[in-house]
C-alpha cells in the first residue's frame with residue numbers, strides 16, 4: 001500500500017491550495033475529491049472582505065484595514081482563529097502559485113477591486129484575474145457591454161442600466177446576433193461560449209458586430225467566457241482587433257474563470273509531483289489513540305484503505321458535501337463523524353430574510369478547531385493531532401457574511417501548511 005506524507009480530501013480552493021503548497025514543499029501528497037468544488041460556481045476572484053459591517057451597502061476599499069472591525073462584529077469567524085498573518089501568507093502563496101502558472105491574478109490585501117457583477121452591482125474583491133480587473137469601476141472609464149442574443153442569463157441592458165443608475169461609469173449595452181458554434185439547442189452554456197471564442201473565425205464575427213458600436217467607449221466588456229485553455233490569446237486578439245482594452249464580467253455559473261483557476265491549480269499540483277484522484281469519495285476515516293490511522297476510499301467493489309502521516313479535511317460545508325443536514329435537525333460531518341456546532345431546532349437554521357447580508361445560520365455550522373486547525377472533540381482538546389480542517393467546513397465560515405469565503409480558504413490553507421511542513 002502506498003503511504004503518503006499527506007492526504008488532502010477535497011478539491012475546492014482550500015484543498016487545492018493546501019495540496020499545491022505541500023507538494024511544492026516536497027511532501028508526498030494525495031489529493032482525493034468527489035468533484036471539483038465551489039470554484040466552478042463562484043466568480044473565480046478571491047473575496048477576502050467585501051462588506052463591513054456585513055449589512056453595509058458601501059464596499060470595503062481596504063480589506064486589511066477593515067479586518068479588525070470585522071472581527072469585533074463577527075468574533076466567531078475563522079479569521080479570528082488564523083489571524084491576519086496567515087491571511088497575508090495565504091494571499092502571497094496564492095499569487096505566487098497562480099502567476100507561476102500563467103493565470104495572471106492581480107491585487108493585494110490593501111485594496112479591493114470594484115468590479116461589475118452580472119446584475120450591474122459592485123463586486124468588491126481582493127484578487128482578480130487580469131481580464132476581470134480591467135473592468136474596475138473606480139476609473140470611471142466608459143464601457144460597452146456585449147452579450148449574445150442566443151445566450152440567456154447575461155443581460156447587457158440590465159448591467160448597463162444598473163451601472164448608469166449608480167453613476168459609476170457610462171455603460172452602453174450591445175446585444176449581438178452571432179451564432180455560437182457547437183452550442184446546445186435549448187440553452188447556451190458558458191463553456192460552449194468559451195470554446196467558441198477560442199476559434200479565430202468566431203472572434204472575427206464578434207469583432208465585426210461590435211467594432212463600430214465600440215467607437216466612443218474606452219473599453220469593451222464581455223461575459224466572462226473569453227476562452228478556457230487559450231484565454232490570454234483570446235483576450236490579446238480581441239484587444240488587437242478592437243483596438244481597445246477588453247475585459248470580462250462575471251456571469252452565472254458554471255464559472256469559466258473558476259474553471260480556469262481549477263485547471264491552473266490542478267496543473268501546479270501535478271507538476272509538483274502530487275497524485276490526484278477526482279471522482280473518488282472518501283467513505284470514512286479511523287481515529288485511534290489521538291491520531292487518524294487511515295481513511296477508506298470508495299471503489300467499484302471495495303473500500304480501499306489509504307494511510308498517511310497527516311490528513312487535511314477540505315470537504316466544504318453543506319454545499320461542498322462535507323456536511324449533511326438531516327430531517328431530525330442533526331448535521332453530520334461525513335467522514336470522521338466530527339462534532340459540529342449545530343442548532344438541532346430546524347426552525348433556527350434560516351433567517352426570515354432569505355437574502356440576509358449575514359447569511360443563513362445553517363451555513364455557519366461546522367467543525368470547530370484550535371489554532372493549529374485540529375478539529376476539537378466537543379470541548380477544547382484536539383481529536384487527532386494529525387488531522388486538520390480548512391475552508392468552508394469550518395464553523396463560522398458562512399461566506400456571505402462580509403464576503404469572505406475565498407479568503408478563509410487561503411488563510412486556513414497557509415496556516416495548515418505551516419503546521420505540516
Ligand SMILES: Cc1cc2nc3c(=O)[nH]c(=O)nc-3n(C[C@H](O)[C@H](O)[C@H](O)COP(=O)(O)OP(=O)(O)OC[C@H]3O[C@@H](n4cnc5c(N)ncnc54)[C@H](O)[C@@H]3O)c2cc1C
Nearest residue numbers: 010011012013014034035037038282315316320391392405
Ligand atoms: C454557489 C456558490 C457561490 C459562492 N460565491 C462566493 C463569493 O461570491 N464570494 C466568496 O467569498 N465565496 C463564495 N463562495 C464560497 C467559496 O467559493 C468557498 O467558501 C471557497 O471556495 C472554499 O471552498 P472549499 O474549498 O472549502 O470547499 P468546496 O469548494 O465546497 O470543495 C469541497 C470539496 O470536497 C469534496 N468532497 C466533499 N466530500 C467528500 C468526500 N466524502 N470525499 C471526497 N471528496 C469530498 C468536494 O467534491 C469538493 O471537491 C461561494 C460558494 C458557492 C457554493
